[in-house]
Amino acid sequence: MPRKAQPSDKVLKSLREFGLAYPGAHTKSPWPGHLDLAVKDKTFTYLSIEGEPFSISCKLPQSHSEALWLPFAKPTGYGLGKSGWVTATFEAGEEPPMDLFKAWIDESYRAQAPKKLVAQIGK
Structure with a gap:
């Protein structure tokens, strides 16, 4: 059954493209959804x-405390929240703040990528 398009779909696509522009970035699908x-x-x-x-x-690692003050954010489940992971969710029809999430992607990439790849993007 085809999924119904969501207003946030364009944000997802844009964020995915943004993240894939980082050195060595690729998509990964560990589980459905x-x-x-x-x-x-x-x-x-x-x-x-x-x-x-x-x-x-x-x-x-730098902004998780501030991020958790946002009404749509919570520590990520499965114990990841203890390591600084934050999850944001939105109901259908709500449009997520893309600029904020681009900053989150940047911080997360820098935390997870090898130093050699991070050095390629500068500050």
Whole structure:
């Protein structure tokens, strides 16, 4: 059964393209309902797929405390929250803040990628 398009689908597509522009970045699909961003097979952003309610999880070693004050954010499940991972979810019809999530993707990539690849993007 085809999934119903969500207003957040364009945000997901844009965030995925943004993340894939980083050196060595690729998609990874560890389980149904996700098309994640990884570097050297190490996930740096968990993203829902188009047609599903919007969800993003990133490792935020510098900003996780501030991120958790946002009404749509919570520590990531499966024990990842203890390591600085934060998850944001939105109901159907809500449009997520793309600029904020681009900053999350950047911070998460820098936390997960090898130093050699991070050096290629500068500060």
